[in-house]
Amino acid sequence: GNSVTQMEGPVTLSEEAFLTINCTYTATGYPSLFWYVQYPGEGLQLLLKATKADDKGSNKGFEATYRKETTSFHLEKGSVQVSDSAVYFCALSVLMNTGFQKLVFGTGTRLLVSP
Amino acid sequence: GAVVSQHPSRVICKSGTSVKIECRSLDFQATTMFWYRQFPKQSLMLMATSNEGSKATYEQGVEKDKFLINHASLTLSTLTVTSAHPEDSSFYICSARDPLLNSPLHFGNGTRLTVT
Numbered sequence: 001g002n003s004v005t006q007m008e009g010p011v012t013l014s015e016e017a018f019l020t021i022n023c024t025y026t027a028t029g030y031p032s033l034f035w036y037v038q039y040p041g042e043g044l045q046l047l048l049k050a051t052k053a054d055d056k057g058s059n060k061g062f063e064a065t066y067r068k069e070t071t072s073f074h075l076e077k078g079s080v081q082v083s084d085s086a087v088y089f090c091a092l093s094v095l096m097n098t099g100f101q102k103l104v105f106g107t108g109t110r111l112l113v114s115p
Numbered sequence: 116g117a118v119v120s121q122h123p124s125r126v127i128c129k130s131g132t133s134v135k136i137e138c139r140s141l142d143f144q145a146t147t148m149f150w151y152r153q154f155p156k157q158s159l160m161l162m163a164t165s166n167e168g169s170k171a172t173y174e175q176g177v178e179k180d181k182f183l184i185n186h187a188s189l190t191l192s193t194l195t196v197t198s199a200h201p202e203d204s205s206f207y208i209c210s211a212r213d214p215l216l217n218s219p220l221h222f223g224n225g226t227r228l229t230v231t
Contacts, residue, residue: 004158036222043119043208043222044159089159096164103149103220105159 002027006090006106013080013113021075021109023064023090031092033057033066033073034103038087047075047088085113118142119211121223128199128230136194136226138209144189145211149220150182153206162207165192199230 006023013019025033035047035057048057053068064075073090090106120139128134138148146167151159163184164172171184181203183195192211196203208225 041224043121043224044210045222046220102161103159104161105151107156107158 002031002092002094002104004090004092004104004106006088006109008107009087009110011109011111013111015082015113015115016079017113019075019077019080019084019111021088021090021111023073023075023106025071025073025090025092027071027092027094029094031094032101033064034091034093035062035064035073035075036089036091036105038089038108040086044089080111080113082113082115085111087111118213119209119221119223121209121226123226124224125227126229128228130200130230131198133195133197134199134228136196136207136209136228138192138194138211138223140190140211140213140221143211143213145192146189146214148186148192148209148211150184150192150194151208151210153208153225159208162194167192196228199228201230204228204230 004025032051034049036044037047038044048059050057050066056065062077064073087108087110089108091103093101096102118141122137148165150162152162153159161174162177165184165186167186173179186192206225210220210222212220
């Protein structure tokens with residue numbers, strides 16, 4: 001089946017620290033991979049994505065590389081800010097019989113950054 | 116600004132009553148919307164795909180008579196939790212994609228339902 005596993009939180013860091021949030025997946029076929037972010041009181045927003053092996057998605061200083069050999073899509077940022085405090089969701093997309101893409105989400109990882 | 120609006124953000128209801136949650140696309144027409152449910156410390160689980168002008172497509176294990184979905188217009192889908200019970204308490208989130216822009220999914224802010 002299709003599933004996403006990401007590290008449990010919360011992840012607590014000081015400002016300017018290096019961030020890694022691990023994400024691994026199982027999937028049939030060749031899914032696209034995503035990171036979504038949910039800031040307090042807001043809906044989910046797409047942070048970055050990668051559509052094929054070895055692709056690197058990047059946005060707002062965050063990066064993740066689609067690693068087919070390790071079935072991973074770890075999220076990294078070199079220097080976090082307090083404003084990065086949020087819940088981060090790793091997800092993959094699968095094509096349903098209806099022709100629509102369906103997103104399968106991980107459990108989410110809460111990041112807390114202190115000044 | 117938000118392109119998908121979900122209302123209400125929080126609702127508390129008594130066991131046995133029904134609750135309606137609205138999901139609106141603000142800047143685009145969405146022929147398809149998606150309804151998710153999130154249990155504490157668990158993933159968002161797709162419940163159903165809402166199709167404008169036709170019946171919703173439900174995921175395996177989701178009771179269609181319990182969770183009624185109506186997508187009567189290109190900008191509005193509603194999810195009604197009928198005869199709610201405490202085990203229906205959860206966080207419900209809708210999403211939609213602008214088909215003309217082939218944009219990523221836009222998510223609403225979610226609705227926290229508490230059934231007492």
